[in-house]
Amino acid sequence: MNGIELNDADLAAELAYAAGQLLLNVRASGLVTGKALGKAGDATANQFLVHALREQRRQDGLLSEEEKDNFARLDQSRVWIIDPVDGTREYGEARADWAVHIGLAVDGVPVLGAVALPGADNGQGMVYRSDAPIALPPAPETLRMVVSRTRPAAEAVFVAEQLGAQLVPMGSAGAKAMAIIRGEADIYLHSGGQYEWDSCAPVAVALAHGLHCSRIDGSPLIYNQRDTYLPDLLICRPEHAEQVLTLIRQAGTSIPKNKRG
Template sequence: MSGFTDGDLAARLADEAGRILLQVRSSGLFSGKSLGKAGDQTANQFLCHALREQRPLDGLLSEEEKDSPARLGKERVWIVDPVDGTREYGEERADWAVHVGLAVEGVPVLGAVALPGLGEVLRSDQPRAIPSAPDILRMVVSRTRPAREATGVAEIIGAQLVPMGSAGAKAMAILRGEADIYLHSGGQYEWDSCAPAAVALGWGLHVSRIDGTPLEYNQADVYMPDLLICRKEHAEMVLREVAALA
């Protein structure tokens, strides 16, 4: 292993990948879907090469890399999403992210989420105080297809809907004090939530499936049906209302 701690490595990788993505976008050489593809592939090459150099004995799962069953035999597996929110990245919005997470025996123990459009990297091992929740709670939902459970629970508890792009941006909005609840039931993959879940856990938030069970990573099937990230004091209420909607 290199001189980097896991936390420093995750943060450095997420930050540098974000810088690369901004350079690709500002080059003026790509537009539309080709910009998203160029950004995804360029950042993925950087992340995967760097992880194999720095942590050669660990497993690796990336959205943009062909999956290998070899990772299933590894205790430590890095799970990365080079561009979480490719659409938002291509539209030059700020609500996209770079995810670098580490799962140990299936548990998201460490991660960093870069928000390059905001010039910020949030890491699981450097938590800060989260602003207090307002009287009217705010629930982040998809810009294009808000989940039925999320809109239903928001209506019941009187929460304000906050449309936002990528999964990482939604999760980090809670840490940044811009939202209070992230309830997703439309299906994701491990790379969509591993790093955000690790950071949220490191900052003391509640993280689970929408039935209250823990999230499990480095599975043979990387599909993850749902996710809840919120302050611990809101978790019981949200889980109860989700169950009532089922």
Template structure:
């Protein structure tokens, strides 16, 4: 398998494992989230070390020993993006992220949405549906960013609360939303795979000041993110600057 095929296969397989853990009926709530994180992480980490032993690896659920910092190729994974949503029965707005960053750039990625039986891939892009007249912005369902609320108000955009970062980013690709603006704090594993997939689909991805997203840093905190259609970038970045000023 090439890198993109591997990313997609692992994201899909991890998603199926998570669905089995959820369907077992053994866990619920936070215990379900913990069991899912541990199961998915063990599978992904073991598989990547077997399939790409020379590459670096960063996972939300594994202790980082720093060796990845010496590597050009680094796999960045989130075994369950949206653990809270995964732990709530019936919710589908959670994801599995598998990405490969090369020289700090999100290059290859797959985002599985197991609850929707869908995997979006950087190697199989499709045409993003056109934007409606009334724009839609996905935001956190528990703590929407002040900047996002302000931008949505200025644009006259509808706010769509949603769970995980991966689910929000994929909503833009799937034509369910048009803008994903986040400033409430994230880490590299939250955005690397979604960004790789979004870029492959022709979307704009950056920090909210317009600067590039750089991965495999010593400090993995990457607090903000903008994913949107290219035609909306200028207006959104201008409004964010106005909010900051």
């Protein structure tokens, strides 16, 4: 940032990129591995991002997965919502499907975001920005739905079966959302539990790219709440949204309660 005052979009992108490079350097050191690497990465990136945001945007609120919550944010219109490492397991396993999330909510609305995928594209990485949307590739004949690597939600499996969609296991929520923008997937349906930092930045970027983003009942995603639990999410191309939401409602009556996400 070099003493230059950045606008919000440039600040988010610069922070996401810098944190991603920091995380790659921590991993490349080889001094910690596995779960310890995940913890080290979380702590290192969080410290950098929190200090930078408090320096650059002193008047704004801040919510981070790795920081003790300060409820003073509830009285602030502008709140930065960050996840220093989204997909800690994938980061620790030296996979590519992890992300850095920098989001800004204004009066509860995710107005701006940057999502870095530092390990993607053979380590070249990419930062996806809400202020710089790119053209989306056309949807294929057979749709693809990104789901959890370890516990795909029953609702997602049901909807995929009804659509004849291919399931694509993937790690981080940010990586899943960006997979639609990257042309690697068409639908991201999650019902297994998340928090505001998991989706704020990806949703801001997805909305800027013209994608549908909502709760799985079709209601809007609202941020900077006292309870930061935001358990479900749908991101997809707008032409698929109505059909997917209808199928989700059908899933609610077709799947036993103990099998749902």
